[in-house]
Structures are given as C-alpha cells and as structure tokens.
Amino acid sequence: AENEDLAVSGRPDWRQWLTLACLVALVVGALGFHLEIGFLALAAGALLALVDMRRQEKAVDGVSWSTLLLVAGMMTYIAMLEKAGIIENISEHAAGLGAPVAVALLLCFTVAITSAFASSTAILTAIIPIAVPLLLSSHLSAAGLIAALAVSTTIVDTSPFSTNGALVLSNARGVDGRRFYRQIIGYTGGIVALGPVVAWGALVLPWS
DSSP states (O other): OTTOOOOOOSSOOHHHHHHHHHHHHHHIIIIISOOOHHHHHHHHHHHHHHHTGGGHHHHHHTSOHHHHHHHHHHHHHHHHHHHHTHHHHHHHHHHTTSOHHHHHHHHHHHHHHHHTTSOHHHHHHHHHHHHHHHHHTSOOOHHHHHHHHHHHHHTTTTOTTSHHHHHHHHTOOSSOHHHHHHHHHHHHHHHHHHHHHHHHHHHTGGGO
C-alpha cells in the first residue's frame, strides 16, 4: 500500500544507510576537497528525494520551515555585518583601548554575542586574526586567549538563532514550543553574560 508506514525494527533500512552515506560524502567533500557545502547538501537532499518519491512529500512536510527561515535570515544579516566590516571594526577599536587584559575580555564578549546569531566557526575565523596584534603587543598567553575566545564562541550555541540551537528547537517534541523558546532565550542570555567572564578569568587572567 502506498500509505504503508515503515516497519519499526532494530536495524536501519536501506533509506537510512543511504542517508548516512550522503552525510559521510558531504563531510568528506566539504572538509577533504573544499567543495561548497550548500551545494553538496542540496545534491544529497535531491538524491534522497529521487530514490524514494513515494515518501518525498512526507519528508518535506517534516522540515521546520520557520526555523530554517529564521536561521537563514540571521546568517544573512551577520554576513552583511561581516562584509561591511562592522565586526572587524569593533575588534580593532577594542585592540586600541590599551589594556590588553580588558581588551581580551571585550573580545570574549564580542564573539559570544555575535556567535549567538551566527556560525561559531565563522566568528572564530574572523576574530582570531584580529587578536594577533593584541598578542604581539602584550604578554598575554596566545593559547589562553585563543582558548577563551573558542569557549566564548561555542558556549552560546544553545541560542535558537544559531544553527545548533535552532535544530534543538525545531526537533523538540511533546513540549510547549513558546515556553521552550523562552527558556532557551533566558538560558542563552545567562550564558552570554557569564560565559565570557568565566572563560576570561580561567584562561586569560592567570597568564596576564
């Protein structure tokens, strides 16, 4: 029957194996061959849809389009800020304040707030080269500062505006969506306020 559901079993079926193979191919292509990850993801999705046309509509209905639009919109906004040089200008002005320890704390807050709305990897890629002049002109530990920046960037990935947080929000089942959203926002706000201070105090301050 066309509407027959998949039988529940303890072993993956061929569709799940094919999905895993596509994920592996996506990772290998993006990291090993530096191919465009967006194109690879679309190609994998198209392949999975074509090999099982009968369940294509059900798969599309399962996509959280509101979350997808939210993340895409925020990533576009952050990309515009990066293209305009606003994030870089903030970091450069911070480096000109004079006190290396205080500048390091300000950089931690900058990456934490920005990463709550964007990709952690992209923010680290943009901020670490800007921190190099600060390291060269001070006695701060390079390993400590980079580690503090990395912690400040990734610890806020619970934000519903970031990729990881949005995935958690979109896959939450059996809970009140609005209440869960407010809880994540509140938790993320606390992490943004305290996380950079803890990372700075544990990884930068002892070596200043």
